[in-house]
Amino acid sequence: MSDTGNTGTSVGEGALAASRKREAVPGLALGLALLSAGPVVILVLLIVVLSFLSPYFLTGRNLSNILAQTAVISVVAMGQHLVILTRGIDLSVGSNVALASVVGALSFHAGAPAAVVIVVMVGCGAAVGAINGLFYVFGRLPHPFIITLATLSIAKGLALQLADGRAIPGMPDSIDALGREAVWGLPGSVFVVAGVAAVLFVMAKTMVWGRWIYAVGGRPDAALRMGIPVSWVLVSVYVISGVCAGIGAVILAGRTDAGSPLFGNLLELDTIAAVIIGGASFLGGRGHLGHALIGAIMIGVIRNALNLLNVNVFFQLIVIGVVIVIAVESDVLRNYLEGRVRVMQAGRQS
Amino acid sequence: MSAVAANADSASTAGQPVLAVRGASKRFGSVLALDDVSIEVRRGEIVGLLGDNGAGKSTLTKCISGVHQLDAGAILLDGAPTQIRSPADARFAGIETVYQDLALFDNLTPGQNFFAGRELAGPQWLPRGLRFLQQRRMDAETRILLANLKVTLPRLDAVVAMMSGGQRQAIAVARSTVFARKVVILDEPTAALGLRESRQVLNLVAALRDQGNAVILITHNMEHVVELADRAVVLRQGRKVGELVPTKDNKQELVSMIVGA
Numbered sequence A: 001m002s003d004t005g006n007t008g009t010s011v012g013e014g015a016l017a018a019s020r021k022r023e024a025v026p027g028l029a030l031g032l033a034l035l036s037a038g039p040v041v042i043l044v045l046l047i048v049v050l051s052f053l054s055p056y057f058l059t060g061r062n063l064s065n066i067l068a069q070t071a072v073i074s075v076v077a078m079g080q081h082l083v084i085l086t087r088g089i090d091l092s093v094g095s096n097v098a099l100a101s102v103v104g105a106l107s108f109h110a111g112a113p114a115a116v117v118i119v120v121m122v123g124c125g126a127a128v129g130a131i132n133g134l135f136y137v138f139g140r141l142p143h144p145f146i147i148t149l150a151t152l153s154i155a156k157g158l159a160l161q162l163a164d165g166r167a168i169p170g171m172p173d174s175i176d177a178l179g180r181e182a183v184w185g186l187p188g189s190v191f192v193v194a195g196v197a198a199v200l201f202v203m204a205k206t207m208v209w210g211r212w213i214y215a216v217g218g219r220p221d222a223a224l225r226m227g228i229p230v231s232w233v234l235v236s237v238y239v240i241s242g243v244c245a246g247i248g249a250v251i252l253a254g255r256t257d258a259g260s261p262l263f264g265n266l267l268e269l270d271t272i273a274a275v276i277i278g279g280a281s282f283l284g285g286r287g288h289l290g291h292a293l294i295g296a297i298m299i300g301v302i303r304n305a306l307n308l309l310n311v312n313v314f315f316q317l318i319v320i321g322v323v324i325v326i327a328v329e330s331d332v333l334r335n336y337l338e339g340r341v342r343v344m345q346a347g348r349q350s
Numbered sequence B: 001m002s003a004v005a006a007n008a009d010s011a012s013t014a015g016q017p018v019l020a021v022r023g024a025s026k027r028f029g030s031v032l033a034l035d036d037v038s039i040e041v042r043r044g045e046i047v048g049l050l051g052d053n054g055a056g057k058s059t060l061t062k063c064i065s066g067v068h069q070l071d072a073g074a075i076l077l078d079g080a081p082t083q084i085r086s087p088a089d090a091r092f093a094g095i096e097t098v099y100q101d102l103a104l105f106d107n108l109t110p111g112q113n114f115f116a117g118r119e120l121a122g123p124q125w126l127p128r129g130l131r132f133l134q135q136r137r138m139d140a141e142t143r144i145l146l147a148n149l150k151v152t153l154p155r156l157d158a159v160v161a162m163m164s165g166g167q168r169q170a171i172a173v174a175r176s177t178v179f180a181r182k183v184v185i186l187d188e189p190t191a192a193l194g195l196r197e198s199r200q201v202l203n204l205v206a207a208l209r210d211q212g213n214a215v216i217l218i219t220h221n222m223e224h225v226v227e228l229a230d231r232a233v234v235l236r237q238g239r240k241v242g243e244l245v246p247t248k249d250n251k252q253e254l255v256s257m258i259v260g261a
Helices: A012-022 A026-053 A060-085 A093-109 A114-138 A144-163 A173-179 A188-206 A208-218 A220-225 A230-256 A267-278 A289-308 A313-349 B002-010 B057-064 B087-092 B110-114 B135-148 B165-179 B195-210 B222-228 B251-259
Strands: A181-183 B019-028 B031-041 B045-050 B072-077 B095-098 B183-187 B214-218 B231-236 B239-244
Touching (some): A026 A289, A060 A093, A060 A188, A060 A208, A060 A230, A060 A289, A093 A114, A093 A144, A093 A230, A093 A267, A114 A144, A114 A230, A188 A230, A188 A289, A208 A220, A220 A230, A267 A289, A267 A313, A289 A313, B019 B057, B031 B057, B031 B072, B045 B195, B045 B222, B045 B251, B057 B183, B057 B214, B087 B095, B095 B165, B110 B135, B110 B165, B165 B195, B195 B214, B195 B222, B222 B251, B231 B251, B239 B251
Parallel strands (some): B031 B239, B045 B214, B183 B214
Antiparallel strands (some): B019 B031
C-alpha cells in the first residue's frame, strides 16, 4: 500500500498496463500512503515539537525514562494487538498483571528461586488467558468482551484476596535488575520488550499461525470454510495476551521490587488505546506489532511531555482521548478511500 | 499439481461418476429444503444446477461442501460413501467450492488468499500452525497459476480489498483451481459481474473442466447453461424435477421446469 507507480511487482504485460493505469489515482494513493504512515509521522512530529518546547525532552536520560515507563504498556499492548487482530478484545490484562505479580511475590516468599518466580508469573498470566480463550470459544460466548470483563473482576478480586489488599514487597534480585540500568543507559525492561517483540514478530510474520490470525480477523466465516482451525487460533491469541500480561507483571515487579493487587490499574484501556493510536484497525485483520509499539510509545511521550511542560495531569486523559478519536477516524477514512480505489478499478475494467 | 492428480485418478474412473449424491434430504425446522435428490457428476463434465430461489440449490451444494450435513442420503466420491462433516473434510476430499459471497479475505493479497488454510510451509515434523511459511514458493505458484488461467491483476502485493468485483471473482475461482482434484462447485459465479468480467469467469470455469474436474455450476443465466453445461439438473421446492442436455432449442423447456408451469 506504500507507493503506486511501482511496476517491479507486476506479472506479465497486462499487469504492466494495469499498474500504469493505476497512476491515474495518485491523490487517493497518496492519501492511503499518508494514512498508513500516519502514526509514525505524528510520533516524529511530536518528538520534534517537544524537543523545542522543553530542553529536557530530548536528553538521553529522559528518553530512557520514557522507554522504561512504557515497557509494561508495550509488552501487554503487543498481546492485546493480536487479540484485536482477530476482532476481539482482552479487558482482563490489567487485573491479570496484578494477579500474576501477587502470585509471583507469594511464591518468592515461599522460597522459590528467581527462575521459578518468573515462570509462575508468566504461567499465571497464560492461565488467565487460556480461561478467556476457552470460555469465549467453547463456551460459545457472543463476544470476548463478556468473558474478559468477568476475568477482569475475578483476577482483581483474587489478587486482592491473596495479598490481603496490600502490596507484597520483595522480589528476587534478578527480577529487580529489570528496573535498573543495564546497557547504554537503558533499563533491562527495554530489552525484554525488544525480545518479546522479536519473538512475536517472527511468529506473526513467518509462521502459518500468524497468517491464520490475519485470516480469522479478516473474515472468520471464510476462515472456517477454508479449513483454518479458527477455534484454536482464537484460544491461542488470548493465551499469548495472557503471557504478555505475565511478562508485564515481571517487569513491573522488577521496577518496584514488589507484587501488588493494585498493579495494572486501567492497563486494559491503555493497551487498547495504544493499539488503536498506533494505527491497527479495530475491525480486525489489519495492523502489525509496530503499530502496538508506536502507540505505546506515543502514549508514553504524551504523558512525559505534558509532565515536563507542567500541564495538569487531568489534561493528559483528555489529550489521549482526543488522539484515540483521531486514530479511529483515520481508520474509517482509510476504509473509505480503499472503497473508492475499488470503484475506480471496476470502472476502468468495463 | 492438480493436473497430476487428475491424471492419476482418471484411468480408474473413466465412466464412473466422481461425485454421486443419492437420496439427499435436508430439513430446516419445518421446511423440507431437500427431498430425496440424487445427482451425479463425471470428470470433465459441467452440470448446470438450476432452480428458482429457494429451490434447494444452495442447500444441496452446502451439504456437498460440508457447510451443512444431510439428514438422509449419501454422498459417494469415486463410488465410495464419504462422510463430509466440515468444509475442511470436503476440501481434503478434493471438493472445492466457490461461494456466492466469494469467501475472500479482503485484508490478504491474492496469493495469500489462494493458500489460505493450506499454506505451503515446513518443516513437516512441526504441527501445522507452527510451520514456517514458504512465501517465495507460494508467490511463484501464484504467478504460474494466474498466467495459466490468463488472469491479470493490477498488483500481486496489494490486498484483495482494493480490487474490482471481476478481479475478486476471478481470484475466488482461481483459488478453487489450485487445489481442486475432483469436484468444483460454483455458486452463481457471474451474478454481480458485467459482460466482459463474466466472460473471463466463464473461461475459468471451462478451464476447471479441462483440468479434469467435475464441475457443478449454479446459475440463473440460461445462455451460460446452454453454452457450458453438458447436462442441466433442475430443482423445484427441494425436489429434482428434471434433467436434460441443454441446447438452444430446449431453453424454453428448462425455464418452464424451473418455474413449474
